[in-house]
Structures are given as C-alpha cells and as structure tokens.
Amino acid sequence: MYPVCVGHEIVGRVVRVGSQVKDLKVGDLVGVGAQNDSCLSRKGYCEDCEAGYEQYCRHLVTTYNGVYINGGKSYGGYASYHRSPAHFAIKIPDGLPPEVAAPMMCGGITVYSPLRNYGCGPGKKVGIIGVGGLGHFAIMFAKALGANRVVAISRRSNKREDALKLGADEYIATDEDKGWVAENTRTLDLLVLTVSSSKACHSSVLYHRMNRPY
Structure with a gap:
C-alpha cells in the first residue's frame, strides 16, 4: 500500500x-x-x-x-x-x-524467546552461533538469564574480542580452531543458531554435535 x-x-x-x-x-x-x-x-x-x-x-x-x-x-x-x-x-x-x-522489539525478542522458552538459566551451558545483529543480543540475554557458560561461535576469530565484551565466556572460530568439534561435543545444553549463510547451514550437523542429547 x-x-x-x-x-x-x-x-x-x-x-x-x-x-x-x-x-x-x-x-x-x-x-x-x-x-x-x-x-x-x-x-x-x-x-x-x-x-x-x-x-x-x-x-x-x-x-x-x-x-x-x-x-x-x-x-x-x-x-x-x-x-x-x-x-x-x-x-x-x-x-x-x-x-x-x-532493536529489542524485533531482533531482541527473536533470540530472547527461544532462550527463555527452552530454559536458559543457572546451570545451563549455552552456545550462540553467529555474532551479528541477533547473536549479540543472544549473548547478552543468555548471560543476563544466568547461564553458567556462554559460548560464542563464528567462522573467524575477528569477532572474538567483541563477543567476550558482550559477556561470552568462550569463543570458537570454526574455520580456524582445529579440533573444535571433538573438543566441544556434547558440552552444551542449548544452542541458538542466528545465521543464514550457506556455509553455516552446511555446518549445522557439526553444530548439533555440541548439544547434549538430554
């Protein structure tokens, strides 16, 4: 119209x-x-x-x-x-x-909703894939909700410093950190995917290995 x-x-x-x-x-x-x-x-x-x-x-x-x-x-x-x-x-x-x-009216609620609905809080280990418009909110919200460990995940290390400033406890650069899959298998309780690139989508099976099955 x-x-x-x-x-x-x-x-x-x-x-x-x-x-x-x-x-x-x-x-x-x-x-x-x-x-x-x-x-x-x-x-x-x-x-x-x-x-x-x-x-x-x-x-x-x-x-x-x-x-x-x-x-x-x-x-x-x-x-x-x-x-x-x-x-x-x-x-x-x-x-x-x-x-x-x-920005919380759209980007914020997009990641707050799954974090809250799937139990992000004390005792939980949470992974955030993508440190961009949605991912930066997800990191801050996961930390604010009391997650014990927040892991920021991106393809390269150039966002490491920003992610740690936002509250991430750890950072994984999947294109640069050798052995990241084996080292992090079944270490997370909740994983939030905020990216849409073809490379990230192709790696979704590897990301899901990080989640605990129960």
Whole structure:
C-alpha cells in the first residue's frame, strides 16, 4: 500500500489511549514490534490467540503494510504517528533509552524467546552461533538469564574480542580452531543458531554435535 513508511522496531510516547486501555497512559514510553495486531478472539474463538500464540493467528496484522480488523491500515514506524492495540504495545522501563530499546522489539525478542522458552538459566551451558545483529543480543540475554557458560561461535576469530565484551565466556572460530568439534561435543545444553549463510547451514550437523542429547 502507499505510502508505506516501513519500520517495525518502534519506540515512542503514548499520545492517546482508548477507553478500554488499563495499563498504559498518555506520556508512557512504549515499543511495538513487527506484529501490530491479531484477532484476539474479537470475532469468535481463536485457538491461537487464546493459547497466547497470537503470532500464528490467521488474522495477524504486521506493523506496516497491514490491515486492521476495522479496515484501518498500518503504515509503519517512520510515520508521524503509529496506532497500535494496547496488547501489542510494550511499556519501556524507566531509564532505558529509546534507541537502545527499539532493536529489542524485533531482533531482541527473536533470540530472547527461544532462550527463555527452552530454559536458559543457572546451570545451563549455552552456545550462540553467529555474532551479528541477533547473536549479540543472544549473548547478552543468555548471560543476563544466568547461564553458567556462554559460548560464542563464528567462522573467524575477528569477532572474538567483541563477543567476550558482550559477556561470552568462550569463543570458537570454526574455520580456524582445529579440533573444535571433538573438543566441544556434547558440552552444551542449548544452542541458538542466528545465521543464514550457506556455509553455516552446511555446518549445522557439526553444530548439533555440541548439544547434549538430554
């Protein structure tokens, strides 16, 4: 649709609230991610929304180039104003700068969700494959969730220093560290793959050897 302003990692101040909004008020700093709405069972029972899986709703609305249930359109985060159901607006904690919070609305939640859902925490050893836009969040979140050991994995060693600064305890450069597979077989409880390159995908079998089977 035209004019689409794209933008799916949005942070801004609330300037108006609907009559049924309870947890947000004018002036609050909030964030909105790539999903802007779902049916939320407003047109009858929705198995996905009722189970808390709004991302699978057949009436999912994206933050840009989407159409709301009432026919309104979503124009993206670079528009002057953005309209969002309160259910999909996340209140940003005091003291967290908007420019820091915004990337967490998409890249951040993409890796936080599997870490949290699959039990990252004290006693766990976690591997993060890829130290880029998603991987750097994954390293920080794994450490913040209390993982005993966080291993950053990349093809070359040029990101070693950055990964260790982000909180990684160890670093593996798969193209340079000889014997890394044998040395790390069955040493991890959880492995998060954040890369899409063909070389990384071809190495996925080797990566999975690092995971413990139970």
